[in-house]
Amino acid sequence: MAADDSLLPIAILIDELKSDEPLRRLNSISRLGLIAQALGEERTRAELIPFLSDNVDDEDEVLLAQAEQLGNFVPYVGGPQYAYLLLPLLETLSTVEETVVRDKAVESLSKVGSNMPDSHTCEHFVPIIKRLGSGDWFTSRVSACGLFATAYPRCTPMLKAELRQLYSQLCRDETPMVRRAAAQKLGAFAKVVEREYVSRELMPLFTDLTQDDQDSVRLLAVESCGAFAQALGQAEATTMLLPIIHKFAQDKSWRVRYNVAQQLVQLCEVLGPDVTRIELTPNFVRLLRDSEAEVRVAAAGKVAAFSKLLTPQQIVTSVIPCVRELSMDSSQYVRAALAGVVMEMAPTLGKALTIEHLVPIFLTLLKDVYPDVRLNVISKLDQVNQVIGIDLLAQSLLPAIEELAEDKHWRVRLAIVEHIPLLASQLGAEFFQEKLGPQCMKSLEDQVASIREAGARTLQKVAGEFGAEWARDHLVPHVLGLIKNPHYLYRMTVLVALSMLATIVSQDVLCNLMLPVITTAAKDKVPNVKFNVAKIMEKLATLVPRPVLESSIRPVLLELCEDGDMDVRFYARQALYACDHGATA
Template sequence: MSVDAESIESLMQAITGLSFSEEEISKNYEKIPPYLRLYEVETAEKLRVVRTLPVVASNLGPSKVKDVLIPKIDELITAAINNGEDELLLEVCRQLGTFPHLMGSANNIVNLVPPLGRVLSSVEEVVVGEAAADALIKVVAELSSTLIETNCVPLIKTVFDDDLYCSSRRAGCRLIVPCYAKISSNDIRSELKSRLINAANQEEEILLVREAAVTQLGLLAQSASKDRAEILASLVTLSNDNHRDIRAASVRSLLDLVKLYGEKELESTVYPVLERYAEDSHRNTRQNFAAHIAEFQTVFNKIGKQLGPLFIRLWEDNEPEVRRASAKNLVAFADACSKDTLNSQLVPKLKEHLVNEHDDRVRREIIAETARLLTKIRKEDSTELVKTVVSLITESGSAGAKQAVFDHLKDILAVTPPADLKNTIIPSLMKLYSDQNWRVRLGVVKNLPELMSAVDEAQISGTLVPAYISWLKDSASEIRDSAAQALGRVVKDHKSLTDGIAKSASLAALATEGNYQFRKVWITCAVELMDKGAASCIPVLVPQLMKLSSDKVPNVRLAVVKALVRLATHFDANIIKKDIISPLVELSKDEDADVRFYAEEAVSKQIYNKHVKDAKPVPRSAAGGGGDAKSSSASSFGAASAASGSQKSSTSGSAAKPASPADKKAAATAGAGKSGGKDLKK
C-alpha cells in the first residue's frame, strides 16, 4: 500500500504522541500540539494509530524502520507498560508480528526482540504475553543460530530465572521449541530442553506454566531426536500426575511423540498409558483422549494393535461430554481401525447407542456420524442402521433426535433401496404430519420432495399433495413458504398434476381467507404453479390473482405486483388484455409507494406496456374479506383468523405503508414475533 510522504509524517507524529509519559505531559502540556495529545483520546483512537504501523513500515523501508520507527515503538511500549494499557500493548504485539518480512535482513529483524521481550517479561496479562510470544516466534523463524543465541536465549533465561509473572513463563515455554530447532550448540539445546522439562515436572510451579510446558514437549521431541527417550519418560510420568489438567494436556504431546516411535515402545510403554487415559478419574483427560483416539489408532496400526475396546469404553462413559467426543470421532476411528473391529465391535454398539443414548447432544453426533458411515460398512449392516435411524423419527420422543435425522436425511436416502423408501421412510415421515414441534414439521416438509422419485404419481397426488396443501395453513411462516415451494417442485416433475392442484377447493379457499398472511401464501403457491407447472393452470389462477390486486392490505397488493413481474413471460396477450393490464395500471397509481414502484416496473416491461392503452378503470373492491387485521406482535393465529382481512398500522389509522420492500416484508410478519417460525399459533 503506497502512502504519500505527508501522510507518513502525520502517522509518525501520531505514534510519537502516543509515547508521552505522564511526567512529560505535566511539564510540557502547553507545548504539545493538540494533534499529538493522543493520550487524551479514547483507546479505540489509539488502536487505530497502532494499526497503521505496517503501512508506515512498508513505506519507510528496512533501514528507516530499524533506525527511526523501532525506537519510537519502543518508547510507545514503555509508555503503555507504565500506564497499564494492556489493550494497546496487545495490538502493538500483533502488528509487530507482521514486521519481519518488512525489515529485510536478519540483522534488521533482530531489533524486534528487545521491545517484544520487554512486553513478554513486564506484563501480567496472559493474552498480551501470548501475543508477544506469537510475534517473537515469527521473528525467530527469520534469525540465524548465532542471533538466536545472543538475543533470544538470554531472554528465555531472564523469563525463567527472574521472579517474573507466571504469564511470562507461560509464554516463554512457547519460545523454547522454535529456538531449540534453529540453534546449533548442543549445550544450549540441552539447557533449553531441561528448562522445558523442569517447567512441566515441577509441582511447585504455577499450573498455567506447567500446562504450557507439557503441551510443548511433543513438539520438542520432533526436533530433539536424541532426547526422545527422556521426553517419553517425562510424559509417562505426567500422564499420572496429581493434577487433572496436566494429565489432560499430556495426551496431545504423547500423540505427537508416538508418531515418531517404533513398535517396541508402542506396545510396552505407550499402550498402558492409553489404558490409564481411558480410565482416568477426571472427565477432561478422558474427553481429550476420546478426541484423539482415532489418531492414536492410526499410529498403532504399525503394530497391528486395535484400540476398539478403549474406544467403546469411552463411548459408554458416564459423562455426556466424553461420549460426545467419542461419537464425533466415530467415522475417523472407523477409517483408522480394521474392518473386523468395525464390523464386529463398532457397528453392533452403534445400533445400541442410537436407541439407548439419552443425551440429545450425544445422539445428534451419533446420528450425524452414522449417516457418514453408511457407505463404509456392509450393505446388510447399513440397511439395519437405516431402519434404526428412521425409527427415531416416530419412536423417539426427542425433537432434537428427529431434527438430527432430518439434517442428514439426504445421506440416509442415498443408500436406501427404493422399496424401503416407499414402504418405510415415507410412512414414517407422514406420521409427523402434525407434530407439535414446528421444526420437526419443517423437516418433514423440506425432505418429502427428496422421496418423490421413489413413489408413483398416484401416491403423490393422493398423499403428498393433500399434505402440502394442508401445510399451507400451518402456524409457522417458514413451513407455509416451504410447502408452497414444494408444490412447485411437484408440478415441475409431474406437470399432469398441475390442474388438479390449481382447482383444489382447499387451495382456492386460501385466496379469500380472513387473515392476510394466508392470502399471501396463496399468491406464493399460485406463482410456483404457474412458473413451474403446466400452462393450463394460468387461466384458472390469474383471475383470482388479479382480484387480490385490490386487497385492502398493501402487503398483499405488493405480493401480486411482484408475482406479475416474475411471471411476465408466462402470460399470452389474451390473458394480459383480459385480466391483467387494467388492474396493473391501477396498481401503478396505488396509494402505497412500494406497490407503485413495483407496478411501474411491471408496466415498463414490453409485454405489459404495449397493452396499457387497453386498460380500463377498475373499481376498488374489498378483496380478501372485510375489516382490518390488527398488527400486533402478540396476536395469535386464532385471533388473526377471526379478525378481518386487512392490516392496519399499529401507530396510525391508515393502511400499513412500510417505507421499503424490506420493511414491507418485516411488517408482513409483525404478528409473527421473532420465534424462528412460530408466527401464528393455533
C-alpha cells in the same frame, strides 16, 4: 479514513497513544500498518518501533491489538533481515498478565520468527526463548513453551540440544500453569524434533506429564498423543503409547477421559486397524459406557468414525450394544450426539446388518422427546437410503417422518421441509406425490414464516428435480388452489411459491395458468399482498413475451401505481421500470 490520514506525523500518533481515552489509543494502534506505510521502512525502524517499545503499559485491549498488528509488521520494517527489531516489543507483550495478550504475542512471535533468516533465528530468536523460559514469573515461562517448534528446525545442533534441555525443565516446572503449557505444546515440539530424540528425551517427559497430579496437565497431555504417534512411527508408538492410552481411558478425572474420547479416533488411524481392533476397542466401549454424561457425549459423537476402523462383525458384537443403550440414555445431549452420527454407520455395516440392528435404533431416536435428537436423525436420512433402499426406507422410516412433519416444535417441522428435496430425489416422483407432496403443501400454510418460506423453496427444488411438465401436472394446480386462503400471510406465501415455480415451468403454463391468478391477487384488500404482486410482476417481466407483458402485466401495474398505499405505489413503479428495460422480445 480521510486521504491524508495515512500521512499522520509521528507527533499526532504519540498524542493519540497518550490520550486518556482508551478508544482513541485503540484506534491509533489498529492503523499501525497505515502509519508505518506513511513513515516508510527507515522511520518505522528508527522512530515507530522504539516509541511503541516505550509505551507498552496500557489497557489490555490496546495491548492485544498491538500484539496482533506486529505479527504482520515484517514488510513494514524492511523485510526478513530487519524482522529481529520486532522481537523485543513482542517479548515484552508475551510477559504481561492478561492471557489473551500473551497468547497473541506468542502467535505473532512465531509468525515473525518463521520469516527470519536462520542465522537471525539463532542470534535473536533463541535468546528470547531462553530468557522467557528461565524468567522469574510463570507468565514468561508459559509463553516460552509456544515458541520452541518455530525455532528448533532452524537451529544448530548445539542450540537444539539447549532447547531440548530447557523444554525438559519447563515440563518439570513447579508451577502447574507452566507444566500445562508444556503439555499442550509438547506435541507440536515433537513433530519438529528428530525421531531419536523424541523417543529418548521427549517420551520420558510426556510420560511424566501423563502422570501429573494436576488433571488440567494430564488432559492437555492427551492432546499430544496423536502428534507423538506420528513422530514415533507405528511400531514405537504402539509399544510406548498403548500403556498410556489404556491408563488415560480409565483416568480418575472425567475431563481427561473426555479428551481421550475426542482424540481416540485420530490415534487409531495412526496406530492402524489391527491395534485398534485388538487393543483400543475395549477402551472405546468403556468410554461409551462412562459414568459421566460429558464423556458419553464425546464418545457417542465418534461412533461412526471409530466403526469405520472395525469389521462389521466386531461392530455388531462390541459397538451396537453400546449404541442401543445410548439411544435410551438418560442425557438428552448423549442421545443428540449419537443421533448426529449413528446413520453414518449404515455404509460400514451393509444392508442386512443395518436392517437388523440400526433401523430399530433409528426409529427409537425418531420418537425421542427432545427435538434436537429427532433433527439430527432427519439430517442424515440419505445415508441410510443409500444402504437399505427406497422400499424399506418407506416402510420403516416414512411413517415417523410424516409424524414429525406435524411436530409441535417448529425447528423439527422446518428440518423435515428442508430435507424433502433430498428425499424426493432419492425416492422418486411417484413416492413424492403420494407421501411427501401433501406435507409440502401443508408447509405453505404453517404458522411459522420460516417454514412457509422453506416450503416455497422446496417446491422450486422439487420442480427442478422432476421437470417442467411434472410440475405443471402435480405442483402448480395445488399451489394455485391455496390462493384463496382467508389469511393474507398465507396468500403472500402462495405468491412467493408461484414466483419461484415461474422459473421452472414453461412459458405456456406461466402465461395461461399462473399469471391470471397473480393478476387477480392485485385486487386484494391487503396492501402487503398487492405490493408482493408488484414485486413478482417485476420478476415476470423478464420471463414472458412482450405481447403478454403489454396486455396482462402493464395494465395491472399502472392500476397499482394509483393505489392508496405508498408502498404499493413504490413497488409498482419499480416493476414498471423493469417492464421497460428488462422484458424479453
